Amino acid sequence: MADEDLREVSELLTMAAENILDSDAETRLDDLADQFERIAEAERGPDHGRMVRLQRAIDELQDTASDQAQMALIAARAIEDADEELVSYREEMDGEI
Helix, strand or coil, rough: CCCCHHHHHHHHCCCCCCCCCCCCHHHHHHHHHHHHHHHHHHCCCHHHHHHHHHHHHHHHHHHHHHCCCCCCHHHHHHHHHHHHHHHHHCCCCCCCC
């Protein structure tokens, strides 16, 4: 997976943040989107440990999206899509998980 895939994760998380009603979740999504954009622009790729931590954060937000009726459906779907993109990215990384 190339840097453009990490940018896609960032864009999906930004879309989720723009469509979520929970302000805390919005802040977390914006922060994650910024982190993925920085990773995509970095010269050196991320390590598995960082990807695991970021994916856990996405998973927590995905659980929040499922549990909270106030979250817009588009936000929940964008988080799910971001998680799927990250899984695909991690499958192509060198080294052991």
